[in-house]
Amino acid sequence: MPLSLMIQPFALQDPADTPVHVVDFGEMGPIRCHRCKAYINPFMRFVDHGRKFICNLCGVSNETPREYVCNLGPDGRRRDADERPELLHGSVEFVAPKEYSIRDAMPPVYFFLLDVSFNAVASGAASAACSSISRILQDLPEGGRTLVAFATFNSTIHFYSLNSNLTQPSMLVVPEVEDVYTPLPSDLIVPLDEARERLQQLLESIPQMFAETRIADSCLGAALQGAFLAMKKTGGRILAFQSVLPSVGVGSLSAREAEGRANATVADKDVLKLLQPNDKQLRPMAEEMADFQVSVDVFLTTQGFADVASIAVIPRITGGQLFSYYPFSAAHDGGKLHNDLRWAVRRPHIFEAVMKVRCSQGLSVSDYYGNFHRRIPAEIYLPAMDSDKAIMTTVKHEEKLAENSEACFQCAILYTTTTGERRVRVHTLSLPTTASLASVFRGADLDAQFAYMLKTSAADVVTHPVQPVRDAAVQTAVSILYTYRKFCATASSSGQLILPEALKLLPLYTLALLKSLGLRGDMKVDERSAWLARVRSLSASLCVPLVYPRLFALHHLLRDAANQEQQQQNGVQEGEQPPPEHLPTALPLSSEKLEPDGVFLVENGEDAVVWVGKEVGSGLLFDIFGLRSVDEIAPGPFLLQEFDNPASRKLNAIVNEIRRQRCSYLRLRLLKRGDPSENLFFQTLVEDRSPSGMSYVEFLVYVHRQIQNKMG
Structure with a gap:
């Protein structure tokens, strides 16, 4: 059985949970083991009247700093343990002393890069991005420390001076995309409070400025390089919107042999090449960005092959994220693009972080998985991180663990908040060891x-x-x-x-x-x-x-929506908020659960498909979709509307609750029974036999046979 840790350091907490406590030890800094540098935690044992403590990770005895000494009670615990969060909670945050920083805390910088090549403009991606950026400016961290910058690019790079001395933004064109430079960096990155109106004005004018463009080339790599040069002194986040294969400048990509084979499958002998980065410049560029605390998020609004394998290297190494909307439709994906961008800047996020996982004796971390830069084996570097991202570490046994002892793991991450504070967030886990395999299982x-x-x-x-x-x-x-x-x-x-x-x-x-x-x-x-x-x-x-997505049967709920709505209204006092929507019980992913008069929704946290049976009544169809019959359904992406009836309100409430749970604006696709495209729905029913594998029952038989063969 593999041993690994799934670590989500800044995960959103349940509203009922106690917030992570912040502890300030002043200039002394947090108490740490002098040998392994583990941070003080509830599982360290104090001895000798509190004058010493035993590290729960390496076992060494440490002198307790004089100002931290406290008498022990009859149970061996410090008498003040219940008053000290670091001795009471497995998760705690320490204010970092000055010696933990090699420079002043970086400000929150957001540099927006927008592809304005012909395809980006013609598809509506550029206009949708401008609209989204304009609307999320209010969601950026408040205060005078927040800085912003904006640039567009096609075959050249267009920086925009947002200097407060100018009545309107001025364009600074950099035609050299092989040897990039940044003009007037101090005029490009400016305080949001001062530049908000000029930036809004610029975003409104961009779609019109490039409406007649015929330039098909795009220089994403060069634009990223230019933005990075401007951010070397500050660090920060680049949010890049890309609509085509980057074809010119630094880090340009060819269509490879895949242009006509974009549908290359795993059966093709060359597929491994197509899943690996093609360009030799993007990785070194990303590593240099990470060294200077610059993170990159890429929003891919493409309609054709864009070599995602190569582009994805940049967000992977810089601690960013890749968002893909293939094939992009401004009408159907504009809402998701806006919500993804809004959540990317609104969710709890941090800057310039370094993370290390420590294990108790007999165990060690063998590898890390996630989006980060790794300069040395023991630590990972994250120019940015947020509440959604997780790091997985694999753990190996190096020696036998003592029976009836505790195996301890500690994740420590030093970072900068959006308000400029340096902190250390520490998560400590202590688990009992056992010699019983049954207990392990x-x-x-x-x-x-x-x-x-x-x-x-x-x-x-x-x-x-x-x-x-x-x-x-x-x-x-x-x-x-x-x-x-x-x-x-x-x-x-x-x-x-x-x-x-x-x-x-x-x-x-x-x-x-x-x-x-x-x-x-x-x-x-x-x-x-x-x-x-x-x-x-x-x-x-x-x-x-x-x-293994969730499958919901909606038709019974929707048909009874009027009664449910009335009951809910009767149970809510005037002025009270209605309770959150309760989702129906998820069904097994089998076609046996489908009904010809049913409406089913399947969702995987990113996309959702609504499948309509042939015999669904016209009344329900009209209430939720505004259609008179199943024949009127046009299969494909659709926008869910809310009509003035209980069934429509119920369906919207269910979809919105799923979006809330997933922290994702689900793209919706409407399909009907008998249409060829319904295969997209049936592919999610993994318990059925399909071209991609056996049924669940057949697989259980296969697994049983394999176990019997091992048993001999």
Whole structure:
């Protein structure tokens, strides 16, 4: 059974949870072990009347600083333990002393880069981006420290001076895209408070300025290089909008042999080349950006092949994120683009971070997975990070652990807040060791186990043929279940498949992984690359839904919406907020659950499909879609409207609750029974037999046979 940690350092907390406490030790700084540098935590043991403490990670005895000494109670705990958050909570934050910083805290800088090539303008992507940027300026951190800059690019780069001495922004053109320079950096990056009106004015005029452009080339790499040169002294975030394959300048990409083969599948012998970066300049550029604390988010509003595998290198190394909207439609994707951008700047996020994971004796971190820069093996560097991103670490045994002891793990991340404070967030986990395999299986975390399988498979499929990766995933599951069958299960018939209670869904999720976009043979290269980029920093809570979505039957709820609405109104006092929408129970992903008069919704945290059966009544269709019959449904992307009736309000409430839970603005697609495109819906029903794999029942039989073969 693999041992790994899924770490989401800045995860959004439940409103009912106690906020992470901030502890200030002043100039002394947080208490740490002098040997392994672990931070003080509830699992360190104080001895000798509180004058010494034993490190729970390396076991060494430390002198307690005089000002921190406190007498111990009869139970051996410090008498003030309940009053000190660092001795009470596994998660705590320390104010970093000056010696933890090599320079002043960087300001929050947001540099917007916009592709204005012909395709970007013609598709409406440039206009949609301008509108979104204009609307999210109010969501940037408040205060005079927040700085902004803006540039556009096609075959050349156009910087815009937002200097307060100017009545309107002035364009500064850089035609040299092979040897980029930045004109007047001090005029480009300016305080948001001073530049807000001029930037709004500029964003309104950009679509008209480039409306007649015929320039098809795009110099994304050069534009990123130019923005980076302007940000070297400050660090910060670049938010780049790209609509075509970058074709000129630094980091330009060719269509490779994939231009006519953009639908290259895993069966093609050259697919591995297409999943790996093509350009030799982008990675060194990204590493230099990370060294200077510059992070890049890329919003890909493409309609054709854009070599996502190459572009994704930049956000991956700089701690950013890649958002893909292929194939982009301004009408249907404009809302998601705006909400993704808004959430990217509004969600809790931090700057210039360095993170290290420490383990107790006998254990060590072997590798990290996520979006970061790694200069030395022991630490990872994150120019930016947010509440949604996770880091996975794999852990290896180096020596036997003492029985009945505790295995401890500590993640410490030094970072800068958007208000300019340097802090250290520390998460400490202490788990009991055991010599009983049955106890190990009882305490197994299915979400963490599956996240390991998903992330390692996504990493391997870029460098190995897909079939060995699929086989390895199956063998991981088989080995776990074989170990349980051999050493933990009670004597029973060999004809039974014995599954541990905590991991009983492992075969189902393994099958779902085999049928996922990343390991299927019918996906376009760019779509697969975007999926792989998403998996790298995905949190544990979203790993399962990505491959095993939630399926909801909506028709019963919608038909009874009027009664539910009346009951809810009767239960809410005047002036009170109505309770959050309760989602229906999710169904198994099997076509056996479908009904001809049903409306079903399936969602994976990023996209949602609404499937309508042939016999759905005209009354319900009109209430929720404004259509008279199933025949009027035009399959494809659609925007959900809210009509003045209970069923429509109910459907909107359900979709909005899913969006709230996922922190994602789901793209919606409407499909109907009998239309060829409904295959998109049936592909999500992973428990059915399909071209991409066996049914769930067949897979269980296969897994059982593999276990029996191992048993001999």
